[in-house]
Amino acid sequence: MIKFSDQQLKTPKFMRPVYLVTAGQSKYDRAIPHKRTEELCIDAFKMAAELLDLTPAELKRYIHTCYYGHFADHFGDQLLGEAVIHDRLGLDPLGNVGIKSGGATGGSTLWEAAKAVASGYSDCVLAMGWERMDEVPTDEGNFLIASAADRDWESPMGQIYTGYYAVMAQKYWQVFGKAEASFRRTLAEISVKHHGYARFNPFAHGAMKITVDDVLMSPMVADPLRALDACLMSVGAACAIICDEPTAMELSKNSKNKPLRIWVTAGSHTLRPADRRNMAIPLLPNETASQYKNLGKEFPGGDRYPGFTGFLAARVAAYYGYRMTGVVDPTEDFDVIELHDAFTISDVQTYEDIGVRPYGHGRDYVESGDCYHTNPHTGKPGKLPSNLSGGLIGCMHAVGASGIMQVFEIATHLWGRWAEIHGDKNRWQEFGRTKPADWTDLQVKGAKRALSVSHAGVGSHVTATILMDPDHLLKKDA
Amino acid sequence: MSQYGQVQVKNNRYKFRGDFHRLEQHMPIRDADNGWKLVGVTKPRDMTYVHSYGGEAVFFESLSQGKLLATKCENPDCEANGSVFQPFRIYCPDCLSKCAVVDMTERAEKTAQIHTYMVCTRSGAFNVLDKPIRFINVEFENVSTILFSYLLVGEPVIGMRVRPVFKVFNPTYTILDLSWVPADTPAESLPEGFAF
Structure with a gap:
């Protein structure tokens, strides 16, 4: 359609x-x-x-x-x-x-x-x-995951889902990333950030203190994506x-948990990316059609929507979710988000699909420092911190649980219980993990509204879950 | 004596012959760090599935004959009327009328180019392609969709003109019988089993 x-x-x-x-x-x-x-x-x-x-x-x-x-x-x-x-x-x-x-x-x-x-x-x-x-074993795991691709048209080729996804990553890399070394480093920054935040999360199993160069030196999986660009298997x-x-x-009468309003919306798109057809961009409340008029000129090859560079299902989930709840500008209206960072590059693609940045400009969300708990350029709180759990790259990807883990994480911020839950030394001990000496409280102070995005493979299914403190709704009848 | 499982359709029913599964011994899993206590067991299994291509069978048969078939919506009342679909779709995704089958081999030879690609150094179990695998998506003039496949010869580049090759000798009757090579590849350079 x-x-x-x-x-x-x-x-x-x-x-x-x-x-x-x-x-x-x-x-x-x-x-x-x-x-x-x-x-x-x-x-x-x-x-x-x-x-x-x-x-x-x-x-x-x-x-x-x-x-x-x-x-x-x-x-x-x-x-x-x-x-x-x-x-x-x-x-x-x-x-x-x-x-x-x-x-x-x-x-x-x-x-x-x-x-x-x-x-x-x-x-x-x-x-x-x-x-x-x-x-x-991992190779059989890859085979089983590849079974989620089309069994006649895709999975016989390599039996590896990464390959079916990665052709889209390559297109984004060349069209919107312009295959720039600086963009490659931006992608690596996402991995550093997510593995780094995972160090403060006792539930996470991908905790690593690494550098951009470590990511760039990790084994190549599917050019330009390397092992440390990919999510965990959990x-x-x-x-x-x-x-x-x-x-x-x-x-909740005896609890510190304040009940949070919750809305969940969903979108879908072709299981085989090969079946994608051209269409107009469904616009989010903070976008206009005119802003995309010259997208193909600014990014040659980027005028085909969704092409292989965007996830229509994510765009549609946000389209429904924002209108349902009164969200106009996600960067202004949310305080914290958790996105489905299956790969560093899909994280960037999703920034655009959900309107955190316009199409073609997702990298700016990282490069500006807005996505961090503490903006590394200013030392002040990040404008819209993302994946403070470590995400799928640093915390986990136990597929059926991932979307719920993300909501657990954003809820702990809205409850103001992030430090209590993630800093509990008994929990670290129970999980057989060592709480780092430089453990840092990542609580987003005063968080009232949050979003999480749960995403299937090449974008066949995507959901958007929005949480709000009931005293800070954006729309009365939401 | 074991025999590979074979299947025919006769009187509109599957007829099975040979071995479709093999029984193997479960083995204990023990904890080497904890007194070799029992943790669980392995569960080996070897099964053969039977799978129908249904209305797409003609597509897979044609690959072995050196032809690339697509489908086209010919419903005059449909917004997608005239759209050509590759991958082959039995029904139009908009009006759900049965599409016409069209031979697009010549169109592919003349207009195919790489829309995007990925060189993948890893694979899953049961992969039969040589690594690294050069996945490509191929776009064609006047075709609504962008076919996923693999490049058999050379290194992929976005925009590269390619042409289809077919495994007409010892075909597998799977999508692996279709591959692509740079448009200027001479016939004598094709790997064994493949032809234009």
Whole structure:
């Protein structure tokens, strides 16, 4: 589809306010041989209860339906893994359903959970996501991930998803990045930033104190992307509890967690990038058509939208989400964001898709220092810090859990509990990790609104989750 | 004696012959750092899937005959009327009417060029292409989409003119039977099994 009707572009509407009241996560690692998946899910659930000062049994009494994100049955070698987890969590006979949308599975799980509450079907729901990516060797893992590409037209070629994605990265690199060495260093900065922030996150397994040169010297994977430009492959679980207003108030009455308004929107685009057709750019509230009139002149080859340089699904998720919540300029209206940094270059592409910078100018978000907790050029707080968890590059990518981990992270900022949760020495010890001597509090002070983007592979599915302090909404009837 | 699994369609049903799976022993996984205690087991498995190309079968058969087929929406009431699709789509993505099959071999020979590419040094299990793999996306004049494939000879550059080559000897009947070479590549330089 290359033209959209008014009905298709209708601003989504929840039938009643929906709240995120708590969330939790397990430790993440490349392999966790001593725990079954359900043990990780129970770890995440217990943490969610603990943040409300409730026992797991007390929290379970409120749950009405359950939404489980688990991307790859074949990784865990268990069809209906959702039913296993549901049973081990002791949540029978509640209705539950599994959700799969590739890398966006976590975000899609939240999407379904939020709609269940918004519609009135349930007053309190569990959204839980996980992935078990340690039970096959890496090359077989790559084969299994490549199975998410088209099995006749793509996966026979190399059996490696990176390749199918990377042709788009190459196009962006040459058209918008102009294959400049300076842009290559900007990409490396993103890796340094995300591995570096992961050092302050006890849940993360990609903590590294590295330099731009380390990234540029790491093994080449798919030119210009190197090993340190890529996300992790992880094991772990994350969950969130989503409620209507009365339940949110009751659940949080003894907790430091202030219930947060939550909205989730979604977009999609062709599974095979090969099927992309040209169309007009769907504009975000902070853009005008005229600003893109000369895009092809400024960036030769950049006049084909979305071509291989943009992610229409991310643009559409933001298009719905911003209009739904009254967001006009994401850089002004949000205080912190978590993006799906599968690769450093896709992080830059997403800045443009969600309107943090106009198309063609994503690199400026990094080069200006706006994306940092503390702007390295000014020493002042970054304008819109991103991926303070370390993201998928530094924290984890346990596919079904990733989108929920991101929301957990932005919520801790809005709750003002980032330091308490990430600085707890007992947690570092429990996870067998050493809290660094230079551990730094990354709490974004006074954060009231946040965004996370969950993204599948080549952009087939993308969700945008927006959290807001209910006392700082941008639109009264959102 | 084991025999590769083979399948035919007869009377509109699959007929299976030979071995489609092999049984192998599970092996214990033990913790070398913790008294060799049991952690789990391996679960070996070897299976053969049966897969139908359905309405795309003609495309894959034609590759082995040196032809590149595409499809075209010919519904006069459709906004996409006249659009040519490569990858081959059985139905028009807009109106869902069945597309006409068109032979675009000559169009590919005359107009194909590299839209983007990626040289990939790694692969997943079961890969059969030589590494590094030179993934390319190929654009054509008057075709709405941009085909994903691989370059068989030379180094890719955006904008490079290429032409299709086909594995007409010992074809695999998969998308790997289609590849591309720089437009000025002489026939004698093609790897074994491939032809223009």
